[in-house]
Amino acid sequence: MNIIFHIFGYIGSFFLSLLLLPQVRKVHKTKTVDGLSKNFLRFQIITCSFWIVYGIGFIIDSQYLDGGIILLSNFSILSFTGFLMYQYNKYANKVNNKIFASNSNSPKKIVCEQEIYHKK
Secondary structure (H helix, E strand, C coil), X not given: CCHHHHHHHHHHHHHHHCXXXXXXXXXXHHCCCCCCCHHHHHHHHHHHHXXXXXXXXXXXXXXXXXHHHHHHHHHHHHHHHHHHHHHHHHHHHHHHCCEEECCCCCCCEEECHHHHHCCC
């Protein structure tokens, strides 16, 4: 394969390694997983698993540099995805639970999340 294609592959793998970093930072900083899809995270884990097996195939065929860059980028994505899945499971329960709000008629009233967002 032409060296130009290898260079593009290595640069692409580098950026792929950093792909989820902004999302990880945002979730870690805000402690909220609004807009994060659990199905996306599941699909990403499956995808990375297949890419890791593919990268191992390169290593077995003695193409260490190509296999190494595939493994490095996909292990990076897999670890970021694992962190996001952990955070999703940790913080999504807080959002989905009932929210307590004070009301003048009663000291505590259970208000659904939808009622809060759709109040005028």
